[in-house]
């Protein structure tokens with residue numbers, strides 16, 4: 001399984017319906033909505049890896065496993 005943010009090797013973790021959870025050695029543990037993943041694939045968009053990791057680091061101060069949906073996605077433009 002690959003990381004949805006950096007495409008590196010990541011472990012897939014069972015989680016809630018409609019969400020994908022990954023544990024990546026470099027990005028850490030996070031959830032991503034399947035709806036966001038679909039849109040990104042359809043539109044051929046990729047994440048701004050560095051900025052997403054920074055967002056994850058900050059958000060982990062509030063919740064153990066940050067959830068990334070459309071409003072949280074930081075894309076590489």
Ligand SMILES: [Zn+2]
Pocket residue numbers: 003004005006007008010024025026027028
């Ligand atoms: Zn990663």
